[in-house]
Amino acid sequence: MTTPRTLFEKIWDSHLVAPESASAPAILYIDLQLLHEVTSPQAFDELRARGLTVRRPDRVVATLDHSTPTLPPDADGRRPYASVEAEQQVATLERNAREFGLELHGWGSAHRGIVHVIGPELGVTQPGMTIVCGDSHTSTHGAFGALAFGIGTTEVGHVLATQCLLQRKPRTLAIHVEGELRPGVGAKDLILHVIGRIGVNGGTGHVVEYRGSTIEALSMEERMTVCNMSIEAGARAGLIAPDETTFAWLKGRERAPQGADWDRAVERWRTLRSDDGARYDAEVRIDAAAIEPSITYGTHPGMVAPLAAKVPAAANAQEQRALDYMQLEAGRPLAGTPVDIVFVGSCTNSRLPDLREAASLLRGRRIADGLRMLVVPGSEQVKLDAEREGLHDVFRAAGAEWREPGCSMCLGMNGDIGKPGQLIVSTSNRNFEGRQGPGVRTVLASPLVAAATALAGRIADPRDFAAQEAA
Amino acid sequence: MKPLVKLHSRTVVLPFENIDTDRIVPARFLTTTERSGLGRALFHDWRYREDGSENPDFALNRPEAKGAGILVAGRNFGCGSSREHAPWALADYGIRAVLSSEIADIFRSNALKNGVLAVVVSEAEHRWLLDHPGIELAVDVAAGTIELPDGGHIRFELDAFARQCLLDGVDQLGFLLRHAEAIAAFEQAREAA
Numbered sequence: 249m250t251t252p253r254t255l256f257e258k259i260w261d262s263h264l265v266a267p268e269s270a271s272a273p274a275i276l277y278i279d280l281q282l283l284h285e286v287t288s289p290q291a292f293d294e295l296r297a298r299g300l301t302v303r304r305p306d307r308v309v310a311t312l313d314h315s316t317p318t319l320p321p322d323a324d325g326r327r328p329y330a331s332v333e334a335e336q337q338v339a340t341l342e343r344n345a346r347e348f349g350l351e352l353h354g355w356g357s358a359h360r361g362i363v364h365v366i367g368p369e370l371g372v373t374q375p376g377m378t379i380v381c382g383d384s385h386t387s388t389h390g391a392f393g394a395l396a397f398g399i400g401t402t403e404v405g406h407v408l409a410t411q412c413l414l415q416r417k418p419r420t421l422a423i424h425v426e427g428e429l430r431p432g433v434g435a436k437d438l439i440l441h442v443i444g445r446i447g448v449n450g451g452t453g454h455v456v457e458y459r460g461s462t463i464e465a466l467s468m469e470e471r472m473t474v475c476n477m478s479i480e481a482g483a484r485a486g487l488i489a490p491d492e493t494t495f496a497w498l499k500g501r502e503r504a505p506q507g508a509d510w511d512r513a514v515e516r517w518r519t520l521r522s523d524d525g526a527r528y529d530a531e532v533r534i535d536a537a538a539i540e541p542s543i544t545y546g547t548h549p550g551m552v553a554p555l556a557a558k559v560p561a562a563a564n565a566q567e568q569r570a571l572d573y574m575q576l577e578a579g580r581p582l583a584g585t586p587v588d589i590v591f592v593g594s595c596t597n598s599r600l601p602d603l604r605e606a607a608s609l610l611r612g613r614r615i616a617d618g619l620r621m622l623v624v625p626g627s628e629q630v631k632l633d634a635e636r637e638g639l640h641d642v643f644r645a646a647g648a649e650w651r652e653p654g655c656s657m658c659l660g661m662n663g664d665i666g667k668p669g670q671l672i673v674s675t676s677n678r679n680f681e682g683r684q685g686p687g688v689r690t691v692l693a694s695p696l697v698a699a700a701t702a703l704a705g706r707i708a709d710p711r712d713f714a715a716q717e718a719a
Numbered sequence: 720m721k722p723l724v725k726l727h728s729r730t731v732v733l734p735f736e737n738i739d740t741d742r743i744v745p746a747r748f749l750t751t752t753e754r755s756g757l758g759r760a761l762f763h764d765w766r767y768r769e770d771g772s773e774n775p776d777f778a779l780n781r782p783e784a785k786g787a788g789i790l791v792a793g794r795n796f797g798c799g800s801s802r803e804h805a806p807w808a809l810a811d812y813g814i815r816a817v818l819s820s821e822i823a824d825i826f827r828s829n830a831l832k833n834g835v836l837a838v839v840v841s842e843a844e845h846r847w848l849l850d851h852p853g854i855e856l857a858v859d860v861a862a863g864t865i866e867l868p869d870g871g872h873i874r875f876e877l878d879a880f881a882r883q884c885l886l887d888g889v890d891q892l893g894f895l896l897r898h899a900e901a902i903a904a905f906e907q908a909r910e911a912a
């Protein structure tokens with residue numbers, strides 16, 4: 249009898265070129281590397297300096313997302329880059345992709361977009377794969393039952409040159425979520441709740457597997473939202489076993505297997521679940537009914553509370569510093585705090601259902617006077633799909649800005665930032681000090697909470713606004 | 720990569736928990752396509768005031784911290800992004816070791832690949848180091864020890880492979896490239912299946 253194995257162990261074992269030993273880490277084979285302009289230039293320089301080539305150009309997909317402007321080009325076709333360096337960084341990836349013969353979804357590609365949005369969308373993200381990218385939110389792809397994690401630029405070079413990585417085997421953490429989510433509670437609330445529960449370092453050294461009836465009931469987009477923020481709990485990767493929802497979502501995508509290959513693939517993918525009796529190094533149980541619409545109130549994603557709660561008292565000097573930075577006072581209600589900007593976007597919440605959710609509240613209404621709202625679709629494909637449904641008109645009619653796809657205000661590298669002291673309610677994943685501009689205060693929330701907040705001009709509960717019927 | 724065998728240096732202390740990679744290198748400095756020169760961006764929004772002048776209250780800017788090569792940081796240092804710009808900035812600035820009671824996974828791996836020793840010490844030792852800024856430490860990478868001014872020692876764990884890479888100043892790509900045949904065999908076996 250074979251020992252029961254977890255999903256993680258199955259993927260890990262099937263990608264070992266060489267197992268680990270006391271003196272050396274394992275050599276892990278990588279099926280797919282995703283690239284973007286920020287964390288790749290120095291890796292290509294390294295290849296050139298050593299006279300190396302890319303071992304498997306067919307296992308690399310690149311795109312432009314972080315430094316790209318979200319305003320359209322001017323009449324002369326010039327794009328409004330934030331700086332000369334940003335433009336050069338984009339040009340560098342274009343040059344490197346040409347020189348090394350790599351697939352780049354750059355300007356003009358119907359598949360350009362945030363790297364973690366386009367991988368699944370194209371169907372290059374598939375169950376059972378090992379996927380890496382020089383980006384910590386690579387954990388997103390774990391929603392498909394792929395072992396996907398962020399790496400540094402040196403490692404990007406390793407994978408380009410050898411299609412392998414040196415890795416020590418991580419530990420496993422199972423997070424079981426059981427029961428039905430309450431009305432108005434979504435995947436973002438769920439993952440914020442999880443991070444609040446286990447802490448921003450609760451997953452350090454571990455690969456998380458999300459399990460249980462609540463997880464099984466989530467759509468693929470919701471699963472991506474959950475896995476995306478695994479890194480915010482310190483876990484490099486999050487995993488969800490593939491199931492019928494996964495297969496239905498992938499079927500027919502451009503790069504998914506077709507015909508008989510599809511059937512064979514699905515048969516193989518069905519084995520990708522943790523065996524009964526498989527052991528995890530740690531386990532956490534969460535009751536879905538206990539989760540409320542949640543937002544952050546501090547300067548890391550673990551400082552999170554139900555939207556309806558009062559600002560919790562600082563547990564220590566660090567938390568007090570965070571509250572001071574956020575200009576929030578313990579004991580005061582979170583709801584009602586005045587807001588300057590609302591951002592709907594990022595690899596956490598910029599897919600079609602996220603935009604539909606936000607639009608459902610905005611339809612036929614206007615955002616508050618003086619408030620600025622940015623809606624940034626995750627990819628060209630999402631943008632196209634949203635426009636086909638007329639969502640862009642809903643956002644524009646409500647007074648929001650409808651932008652070109654990219655990371656945008658999630659990290660503000662492209663110049664989409666707030667001013668010092670401004671409060672941004674953001675559907676992204678990090679509320680670190682200065683993340684959205686020096687001195688900017690960030691509150692993380694779901695697309696529904698973001699939309700309700702935009703309408704009220706203050707942090708608001710979406711349950712106070714009934715969705716408007718489509719006109 | 721410069722070998723790191725022994726390090727004698729003073730400590731500079733940043734006691735805050737969860738110092739994230741956006742703190743270490745703010746996103747607007749990530750447009751560089753180079754590895755070097757990021758020292759100026761290190762902890763930028765703490766080090767400099769809005770008018771661009773140095774913030775004299777920030778630990779790294781105090782006269783006694785100049786030249787300090789060992790950073791003692793609060794718990795969960797380096798959380799957040801996978802940007803290798805964080806250890807590049809530390810190394811460029813002159814920090815060769817980071818000590819904390821907990822260090823984020825990707826940061827630690829990135830740091831070690833760039834000749835920056837990132838190691839975890841026990842809670843009690845961490846507390847003591849936080850409470851004694853500016854002391855002179857002697858780090859011995861081969862022995863896995865940190866010698867304190869009073870002659871006492873702190874031991875630290877380090878992966879045997881990472882240790883050897885630091886001591887030899889070699890990177891890991893060479894090691895991987897030597898396994899080209901095994902990689903090819905693996906690929907063949909899988910593609911045949």
Ligand code: SF4
Pocket residue numbers: 313314362363364383385594595596654655658659676677
């Ligand atoms: S949207 Fe934000 S978190 Fe996602 S890849 Fe872009 S910068 Fe990173």
